[in-house]
Amino acid sequence: MSLLDSIAGPRDLRALTPEELEVLAAEIRDLLVQTCSRIGGHLGPNLGVVELTLAIHRVFDSPRDRVVFDTGHQSYVHKILTGRGGQFDGLRKEGGLSGYPSQAESDHDIVENSHASTALSYADGLAKAYAIRGEDRHTVAVIGDGALTGGMAWEALNNIAIAKDSRLVIVVNDNGRSYTPTIGGLANALTTLRTNPRYEQVLDLVKKRLNAVPGVGPAAYDALHAMKKGLKDALAPQGLFEDLGLKYVGPVDGHDTVAMEAALEKAKRFGGPVIVHALTRKGFGYDAAERHEADQFHSPQPFDIETGEEKARGRIWTDVFSDEIVRIGQRRKDVVAITAAMMHPVGLDHFQARFPERTFDVGIAEQHAATSAAGLAMGGLHPVVAVYATFLNRAFDQVLMDCALHRTGVTFVLDRAGVTGDDGASHNGMWDMSVLQVVPGLRLAAPRDAARLRELLNEALEVDDAPTVVRFPKGPPPADVEAVGKAGGADVLVRNGTKDVLVVAVGSMNEVALGVADRLVAQGIGVTVVDPRWVKPVDPAIVELAREHRLVVSVEDNGIVGGCGSVLLQTLVEAGVTTPVRLRGIPQEFLQHAKRAAILERIGLTPQALALDIVEYMTSADDGRLPVDVDHPV
C-alpha cells in the first residue's frame, strides 16, 4: 500500500515525518503525471504546488480553515489530499472530478469560478465574516504571480491591508509564469528576487567577514545592513506589500515542505493579514514539463511520459486566426495585437514573432486590454484584442463605455466561444452574444468555417468607427461550405422547395443546420438555411426571409436568453412579422463539465434533435397556420 493510500484527509498528514512527506510528494507527482499523460489537464501548475499544498493542509485545518485557490486549475493536489485521490482517474471526465474546485465534490472546496484574480476578494470577505461572527477560523488564499497581474487582486489587497482583524494568509505562488513568463512591473519585482535568491547568503557572508574586522568592520556592516534593507527592498518585493501595510513572510522555497510549514506557522501566528511569498517552479519534478518552453505544461494534451511528446491536437479554429492575423499584419501596419497573458492559447504567438513591437501582453488584465485598445484606436491604430470569450465578461463596461461610446475601431477576437466543456461552467463562452447585444454600434460576426473567419476578420478590420467582434468555438473548424445565394449580407446555404422552415444558423451551428436541412427535406419539408455572418445588427434581408416562411428556427452556440435568436424575434415583432419563431441555443444555466460534443448532444444542439423538434412542430399544425410557440422566454 502506498503512503498516499493512507491519506483519507488532511488530518492524516499531521503525523508524517519530513522523510514521509517527501515520499508522499513523490507519490502525488507520480499520480499527477500518470493521470495527465492519459487525459491532459493542468499538470504544470499542479506539479508546482505539491509541497505548498501539503504544508497548507498540515498547518491549517481545512475545511474549518478555508482554503481558496485563485483560478482553481492548481487544485488537483488539494483534491488528492482531501480524500479524492481514489477518484482521480475520472478527472475532467463527465460525471468525474472537475478540474477545478467543486462544492458538490467536497466541503474542502469553496470557489468554483475559474476566472483569475478573484481569490483575494473571496478571502477578504470570508475573513471579515469569520471575524464578525467571532469564529476562530483562518482563511488561506493561494494566488499565482499571473493572477496577481489582474486588477481585482489589487483592489482586494487595498482592502485587506486595512482589515487588521482578518486572519488571512495570502500564499503568493510565484513561479514566474502565467503561461509564458508573467509580465509587468510587479512581475519584474518578483522576478528580480527569484533571480537573486542568494543575496541573503552573500550578505551573511559579508557580515561574517566584516564583523571579524575590529573597529571599522561592525560599523561598515551596519551601513551594509541598512543597504541590505534597501537592497532587499530593491531586490525583494516585500516593500511593495509592506508599504501597503501588509505583513510579508518570505521569500520561501515553495518546494521545501518544512520551510513552507515554518513560514505558514509564522504567518498564522500574526493573526492578521499576511503574505507568504513562495518561490516555486511550474512543472517541478517532471523534466519534460520544466523544460517545456512555451508554458511548462500549463495544460498539455495527453502525452508520452518518457518523451514528454504531446499528442498532436490537430488544426483548430485558433490556427486559422493565427495565420490570418499575420497576413493582415503584413499588409496593415496600423494593426496591433493584445493578449491577456495567453499569447499562445489565443494564437498571437506568430504575430508576436513577426511584429514584436506591435504585440502587447497586458497580463491577466482584460479590462485594461479593452480600454488600452480604445486608447490605441484613438491614437490612430487598429487594435485586435484576442481573448477567450468568457473572459471578456469582466471587460463589458470597458467595451461599452470606453470602446463603443467613443466609436473606436477595436476588434475583439473571441476564441473558445460557445460550449467549451472540459473546464466547467465558468469557462463556457456562452455569454458574449447576449451581453454584447446591448452595446450600441458594436458589430458582431460569427464565422461558420475557416474561410468565413478569414473573410469576417478582414471585414471587421475595415470598421474604424465602432468596435467589432469575431467569435468562434473551441476545437477544429468544419469543412468550408460555400453559399448557394445571398440575402443581403447573409449567406444562403440551402434553399429548396416550398418556404416552410427558415433556419437562421449562427456561426458553428451552420454545420448542424445543414444536417437539419437534410432531415427535413427527407420528410418533404421545404427548408432554407441562412448564415447571417454578421449577427449584430440583424440583417433586414433575414427579416424578409422570415416573413416568407411558415416557421423560423434560430440556432446559436450561446445562452438562449438575450442571444441572437431573442434579438431576431424582437426585430421580427417590431417589423410586424408574425411567423412563429423557435429559439434554440444553450440553456441559460451553469453547465457541468464534459466534452463539448457530449454537452451539445445533451442540450439538443444536434441535427437529429433539432430536426425531430421541427418535424413534430410542423405536423402539430392543424389549419396550415402554425401556432406561435416560443419555447424560451425572450
Ligand SMILES: Cc1ncc(C[n+]2csc(CCOP(=O)(O)OP(=O)(O)O)c2C)c(N)n1
Ligand atoms: C480572467 C482570466 N483570464 C485568463 C485566464 C486563463 N488562465 C488560466 S490560468 C492562467 C495563468 C495563471 O497564472 P498564475 O496565476 O501565475 O498561476 P500558475 O498557472 O502559474 O500556477 C491564465 C491566464 C483565466 N483563467 N481568467
Ligand SMILES: CC(=O)[C@@H](O)[C@H](O)COP(=O)(O)O
Ligand atoms: C485554467 C484556464 O483558464 C485555461 O488554462 C483553460 O484551461 C484553457 O483551456 P483550453 O486552452 O484548453 O481551452
Ligand SMILES: [Mg+2]
Ligand atoms: Mg504563475
